[in-house]
Amino acid sequence: MKLPHAPDWLVYLAVTAGLVVLAVGVPWRGAQPVRRPALRASAGGQPLAPASLFDPTIWVSAPAAGPGAGTAFSVADRGVWLTARHVVEGCARTVIVTGPGHGVAATVRLASGRETAILYTRGGAPALPIAPAGLRRGQRAFHPGYPRSRPGEAASELVRRATLLVGWRGLRAEPVLTFAETARSPMTRGALTGISGAPALDAEGRVLGVTVAEAPRRRRIYTTTPSSLRAALAQAGVVPASGPGEAMTAATYDAVADDLRARLSVVEVVCLTG
Numbered sequence: 001m002k003l004p005h006a007p008d009w010l011v012y013l014a015v016t017a018g019l020v021v022l023a024v025g026v027p028w029r030g031a032q033p034v035r036r037p038a039l040r041a042s043a044g045g046q047p048l049a050p051a052s053l054f055d056p057t058i059w060v061s062a063p064a065a066g067p068g069a070g071t072a073f074s075v076a077d078r079g080v081w082l083t084a085r086h087v088v089e090g091c092a093r094t095v096i097v098t099g100p101g102h103g104v105a106a107t108v109r110l111a112s113g114r115e116t117a118i119l120y121t122r123g124g125a126p127a128l129p130i131a132p133a134g135l136r137r138g139q140r141a142f143h144p145g146y147p148r149s150r151p152g153e154a155a156s157e158l159v160r161r162a163t164l165l166v167g168w169r170g171l172r173a174e175p176v177l178t179f180a181e182t183a184r185s186p187m188t189r190g191a192l193t194g195i196s197g198a199p200a201l202d203a204e205g206r207v208l209g210v211t212v213a214e215a216p217r218r219r220r221i222y223t224t225t226p227s228s229l230r231a232a233l234a235q236a237g238v239v240p241a242s243g244p245g246e247a248m249t250a251a252t253y254d255a256v257a258d259d260l261r262a263r264l265s266v267v268e269v270v271c272l273t274g
Contacts, residue, residue: 048135048158051175051225055161058176058213058222071145071198072096072119072269073207073260076238079124081106082229083197083269084212085115086166091271096121098264106269111232115164115174115212116224117197118236125264128199130233130240131206133226141179142248143211143221144257145198146268152185153257154192155250156200156221164213164222174228177209181219185254191216197269205245205256 070087074080081096088094088108095103096119106119137158144153156179166172179200184192191214198211200223209223210232224232233240248256260266 045136045138048137048139048161051161051163055163055175056178057163057165058178058215069146069149069194069268069270070196071194071211071266073197073199073266074125074127074264075130075207075233075236075241077124077127079121080127080236080238081119081121081124081267081269082199082210082232083117083119084210085110085117086212087197087269088117088119088271091273093272094119095270095272097268097270103270109236111235113172113174114224114228114232115166115172115176116210116228116232118232119269125267127241128201128260128265129204129206129243129245130229131202131204131208131226135177135208135226140203141200141208141221141223142253142257143192143195143198143200144253144260144266145195145211147185147188147192147195149194149268150188151258151261152188152195153254154181154185154188154195154221155183155253156181159220161225162222175225176212176222177225179221179223181214181221183250192221194268199266201245201248203248205248 070083072081072083075082089110094106094108096106097103104121106121109118111118135158139158141156142153159178159180162176162178164174164176195211200208200211202208209225209229211221211223213222246256
C-alpha cells in the first residue's frame with residue numbers, strides 16, 4: 001500500500017509484496033533484533049481516547065494486485081486465518097506457506113468494508129488469543145511476520161487513533177491504530193514489505209489488531225482496531241480464543257516470534273495471479 005509523506009504529500013511505497021518462489025527455502029529462525037532506541041520498561045500510560053472527528057486521516061493508495069507475499073495468523077485451529085485485505089485481494093490463487101517449498105491452498109473471503117481478509121484452509125494451526133477491550137497510550141505491541149519474505153519482527157508503542165482512507169477499488173474508510181516503531185530485526189531494513197497481515201500482539205501475546213500499513217520514513221505502523229478485529233471474527237463465525245498467549249518482553253519478543261512461526265500460528269501467505 002502507498003502512503004503520503006505528510007510534509008510534501010508525495011505518495012511513496014509503504015507496504016507492497018515482493019515476488020516469492022515457494023521452491024526457495026526460507027530460514028525459520030529470525031535474527032536477533034537490534035533495539036534502536038532501546039525499549040522502555042513502561043507498559044502504557046493514559047487510556048486511549050475513543051475515536052473522534054479530530055483523529056488524523058491517513059490516505060492510502062493500494063497497488064493493483066500482482067504476485068506477492070504478506071503475513072497471516074491463525075484465529076481458529078480448524079484452519080481460519082486473518083491477513084490484510086490488500087495482500088490477497090484480486091489473487092487468482094492464495095497459498096499459505098507451511099515450510100520451505102511447501103504450502104496449502106487457501107480460500108479467501110474479504111471482510112465486508114474492512115481492511116481485513118479471512119482465509120480458510122483444510123487443517124490449521126494453534127490459534128492466537130484475542131486481547132480484551134481497553135487500550136492505553138504507550139502500550140507496547142509486537143508485529144511478528146515475514147518482512148521481505150524472511151522471518152522478522154518489529155516492536156512499537158501505541159500513539160493514537162487515525163482514519164485510514166483506501167482509494168483503490170472504491171473508497172473505503174476504517175478507524176485504525178497508529179503505533180510508533182521502536183525496534184526491529186536487523187535483517188529488516190527500509191520498508192517493512194511483507195509484514196502486512198501480521199498480528200499486532202500485546203505483552204501477553206494477545207492480538208490487538210491486524211497490521212495493514214506502515215510509513216517507513218515516519219516509522220509508523222498502522223493496525224486495525226480491536227472492534228474491527230472482532231467484527232471480522234464474527235463474520236468468519238469464529239469465537240475469539242481467550243486467555244493469555246505467550247508473554248513477550250523487550251528481551252524475549254524475537255524468540256517468541258520464532259516460536260509462533262515454528263508452530264505455524266504466524267505464516268507467510270503468497271498471492272499468485274496466474
